[in-house]
Amino acid sequence: MLLHHYPMSPYSEKIRLMFGYTGTAWQGVISPEMPPRPNLDPVLAGYRRIPVAQDGADFFCDSRLISAELAERSGQLALDPGNCDESALGLQDGLEKEVFWACVTSIPGSQIIKQLVRNISIVGAYRFIKDRAGVARKATVKPMAPKEARLIFRRHLEGLERYLSAGDDFLGGGSPNYLDFAAYHTLWFQTVVGERPQPEGVPAVLAWYARMGEIGHGEHTEISGQQALALLDASEPRPVPAGRTAHGRVGEPVSIGPNDYALEATEGILVGADAGRWTIARDTERGRVHVHFPVEGFELQFA
Numbered sequence: 001m002l003l004h005h006y007p008m009s010p011y012s013e014k015i016r017l018m019f020g021y022t023g024t025a026w027q028g029v030i031s032p033e034m035p036p037r038p039n040l041d042p043v044l045a046g047y048r049r050i051p052v053a054q055d056g057a058d059f060f061c062d063s064r065l066i067s068a069e070l071a072e073r074s075g076q077l078a079l080d081p082g083n084c085d086e087s088a089l090g091l092q093d094g095l096e097k098e099v100f101w102a103c104v105t106s107i108p109g110s111q112i113i114k115q116l117v118r119n120i121s122i123v124g125a126y127r128f129i130k131d132r133a134g135v136a137r138k139a140t141v142k143p144m145a146p147k148e149a150r151l152i153f154r155r156h157l158e159g160l161e162r163y164l165s166a167g168d169d170f171l172g173g174g175s176p177n178y179l180d181f182a183a184y185h186t187l188w189f190q191t192v193v194g195e196r197p198q199p200e201g202v203p204a205v206l207a208w209y210a211r212m213g214e215i216g217h218g219e220h221t222e223i224s225g226q227q228a229l230a231l232l233d234a235s236e237p238r239p240v241p242a243g244r245t246a247h248g249r250v251g252e253p254v255s256i257g258p259n260d261y262a263l264e265a266t267e268g269i270l271v272g273a274d275a276g277r278w279t280i281a282r283d284t285e286r287g288r289v290h291v292h293f294p295v296e297g298f299e300l301q302f303a
């Protein structure tokens, strides 16, 4: 499998660590932090988030769907978000909504700017801030005040502490499940990208965080965006399983995009659908591709 990612991306970190955990040998394509993304734009022409996984001419959008795909391929079914009960963590609006936004918003802006300048230059940092301000303006999720964000993130850590100090090494019990990786990437973003000090008064969380970090990213090599696109010349999308082609509207033109932020949608012909996933076919300059989206958090419109 191939992952379009960039070093500072928290959602990518979740998947990089899952590759390490499942012992999956992977290839990475370092993607620009913001559009234009020459590694993906010729294929997706719309969807603009990172990470995206690629297997030949099949593209998987959103880290939840990538996790489900990885769970199936590795036989580690606990990595499929559909197999985990997030409500056990007692969160009001989930790890990937409330907690993620609290994590990002509670890091001081000056720290984010420092990291951006270090990673992508002053001009890059300026372009990034302008780009993400545009994303925020069009978002359907309401912004959080920094004070509220800090409180929510602290409450989340205290909830994790209660859960983890009950005895198990991981949120999944004796071994990690999807929730471990989803909870890891926010604390990773705070401490590694945000350079925040380690949180105080939550020893079980810190021990768990260290255990998770030890998993590492596994065996991987980086290839260029052009090399990733060249794979399309010799690849065909994998057949859509019969159970997913029976949907009454298969064959119709559609557009699919996120329903919360970075709303840009990708157009194609619906070739597969079930309760958890939509698949569209697109004809690109390099041939036909299939693009897979999760149903949760996305909106499908018929043309």
Ligand SMILES: N[C@@H](CCC(=O)N[C@@H](CS)C(=O)NCC(=O)O)C(=O)O
Pocket (backbone or CB within 6 Å): 008, 009, 010, 011, 012, 033, 034, 035, 048, 049, 050, 051, 061, 062, 063, 064, 096, 135, 262
């Ligand atoms: N729900 C998505 C969220 C991905 C996400 O927000 N990625 C960030 C980078 S870590 C992003 O792409 N932000 C906005 C953008 O570049 O369009 C997932 O799980 O993959």
